[in-house]
Amino acid sequence: MTCDVRIACIGTYIPRARVSNEELATRFEMDPAFLRNKIGIAERAVKSSTETTSDLCVGAFADLQRRRQVDFDAVRVVCVVTQNPDRKIPHTAAIVHQRLGLGKHCLTFDISQGCAGHVHGVAIASSLLQSLGGGGAALLFTCDPYSVVVDPTDKATALLFGDAASVSYLSTDEPGYAVIDSDFGTVPNTWECLMHDGHRLKMDGRLVFSNAAREVPASIQRVLSRNELTLDGIDQFLLHPGSKYIVDHLRATLGLPPEKVPFDIAGYGNTVSSSIPIMLAECFTQQRHTKIISSGFGVGFSWGTNLMEFRP
Amino acid sequence: MIRRDDIFRLFRAAEIGLDGSDLDDDKPLAAQGLDSLDLANLLFQIEQTYGLTISPEDASRLRSVRDMVDYVGARK
Numbered sequence: 001m002t003c004d005v006r007i008a009c010i011g012t013y014i015p016r017a018r019v020s021n022e023e024l025a026t027r028f029e030m031d032p033a034f035l036r037n038k039i040g041i042a043e044r045a046v047k048s049s050t051e052t053t054s055d056l057c058v059g060a061f062a063d064l065q066r067r068r069q070v071d072f073d074a075v076r077v078v079c080v081v082t083q084n085p086d087r088k089i090p091h092t093a094a095i096v097h098q099r100l101g102l103g104k105h106c107l108t109f110d111i112s113q114g115c116a117g118h119v120h121g122v123a124i125a126s127s128l129l130q131s132l133g134g135g136g137a138a139l140l141f142t143c144d145p146y147s148v149v150v151d152p153t154d155k156a157t158a159l160l161f162g163d164a165a166s167v168s169y170l171s172t173d174e175p176g177y178a179v180i181d182s183d184f185g186t187v188p189n190t191w192e193c194l195m196h197d198g199h200r201l202k203m204d205g206r207l208v209f210s211n212a213a214r215e216v217p218a219s220i221q222r223v224l225s226r227n228e229l230t231l232d233g234i235d236q237f238l239l240h241p242g243s244k245y246i247v248d249h250l251r252a253t254l255g256l257p258p259e260k261v262p263f264d265i266a267g268y269g270n271t272v273s274s275s276i277p278i279m280l281a282e283c284f285t286q287q288r289h290t291k292i293i294s295s296g297f298g299v300g301f302s303w304g305t306n307l308m309e310f311r312p
Numbered sequence: 313m314i315r316r317d318d319i320f321r322l323f324r325a326a327e328i329g330l331d332g333s334d335l336d337d338d339k340p341l342a343a344q345g346l347d348s349l350d351l352a353n354l355l356f357q358i359e360q361t362y363g364l365t366i367s368p369e370d371a372s373r374l375r376s377v378r379d380m381v382d383y384v385g386a387r388k
Contacts, residue, residue, distance in 0.1 A: 031347075038349050206352040206371055213356050245349045252327070 005126040005138075006176030006311055009169045010281040011064025013056055014162070014268050018043040021159050028155045035159065040244025044269035045162040046147045052086045054095045056165035057141045061100060064167050070137075072101065074171075077138035078108045079125055081117035081273045083196075083299070084144050085110060096141060107132075114194070115240045115298030116184075117273030118142050118168070118280075119306050122294075123182045125170050138170040142273035151200040160243065162269025166277035177280070177292060177308040181227055183219045187211050190301040211301040212246055217253045219305040220295055227307060231256060234307075235289035238279045240296040241265045272298075314362075314384045319377050322357040326350060332377075340375040354380075362388060 020043045025035045036042070047056060057080060064070060078093045078100075085092040093108035107128070113120045118140075125138045146161035170176075193207035216239070224230060231254060239250050241263050251261045262279050265271070271278060276294045283289050290310050297303040320332035328350045335344055341351060355366055355374060362384050366374070374380050 034347055038347065204368055205348065206355060207368065209349070209352040210356040210359060210366075213353075214360070243349070249353065 004178065005129045005170050005172055006174060006178045007122065007168050007280070007308070008171040008174040008176035009064060009068045010277050010284060011060045011062070011067060011167045011169075012164065012274070012278050012281050013059030013063055013166070014045045014164045014271070014278070015047045015051070015056070017046050017048065018268070019046050024152070024158060028159075030155075038243065038245040039159055040241075040263060040266055041159060041162075041269050042266045044147075044159075045164060045271070047145050047163040051145075053080070053082050053084055053092055053143045053145060053165075054086050054099060056143045056145060056163065057092070057096045057167065058099050060141065060143075060165040060167040061139070064169060068169070070169070073103060074135075074137045075102055075139055076106055076132060076136040077125055077129055078102065078106055078141070079111060079121055079138065080141040080143065081111045081113055081121045082141075082143050083112050083114060084146070084148060093141070113273065113302070114144065114300070115242065115270075115272050115275065116296030116300070116302050116304040117144070118166070118276045119182070119294055119296045119304030120184065121273075122168065122170070122306055123179055123184075123304070126179050129170060129172060135172040137172070140168040140170060142166045142277055144272035144274070146201065146272060149196055149201045154200065154202075156203050156205050157201050160270045162265070162271050164268065164271035164274040164278065166274045166281070168277055168280075175312045176310065177283075178311050179306050180309050181223050181307045183223045183305045184303065185215065185219065186300045186302045187215065193301050194299045208242070208298065208301065209246060212242070212297045212303070213249060213253065215301075215303050216250055216295050216297055216305075219303055220254065220293055223293065223305050223307045229291075229307075234291050234293050235260070236283060236292045237261045238276050238292060238294040240298065241275050242270055242298065314381055314388065316377055316381055319358075319380050322354060322361060325357045325361075326353040328354065335377060337377040341377065342375065358384060
């Protein structure tokens, strides 16, 4: 898929409040070295009990407006990637649309996806904006505040997740990262590896690990092969930081140097669908990466890989 | 036929820093210093090397080196 739509800017919102993992790890009788070197998360960002998913999205939009001007009349698509909507009905994108004061001729929808959500969302919103014709912009939000679904006594999940939101501004006529190619998939018979059982989040960490270890490197290699590229030709690999262990494992499997694979979530945690756009926002700040691969994986078990190129 | 040394070769593939000669084959690996992530990685290496898919139920029973040797031997 060659697409003229580009991610022109990203706004992010990470709540200020933090909860340290140290005390919880002690309660779980966990070795501090395991927490530091394998989980890699010292503290988690946690929203206030009254903040909603749409509140966090509006916070990300405020950050976007600090970074660039937004022409409200140009926005034709609003999409929220979340599995923790404000309400069952309506879709959270409609609530965000109203809160931002956007106009009538705007397509709004949610995508139910998790840690691969931004990869899915960028590919879908790019294709959609292109197919609508006539130019314009899309706002792609991600927000999954897992603090509302995680059981704080569950050793498998309580130390991992942080709350955050992002908004990617997709435009048809501005410089930015364009999706060159994508690869998606869902492994049959695996949806129970990460699920909400009606009361809390449940995760089979081994299944998530084995599926990621098997599918993500293969997905990246497929995209590279289709585009006659090698790993050396990619400037940055944004691999979903589920934990330090999985990122280290994927990096070693692919034989990538550490400087090409950021892992910088020690201060706020695994923010699910917001983890990749938070890293991509940093790429805009640094302005030195032309070709980027983003790869998300998790709930489903689903994965998604985007090959992106900066186009002036 | 799979032997204990085959499992220890997978320790190295998984970059698990435990020496096989120090391990008791019958004792749970978790009680001998293997953490949950290393164990997940070891089971993944078994799946990849022997072309198996290990179910959650089976995984919960694979605690020691002997468990793993017997399991792979029975499935191959």
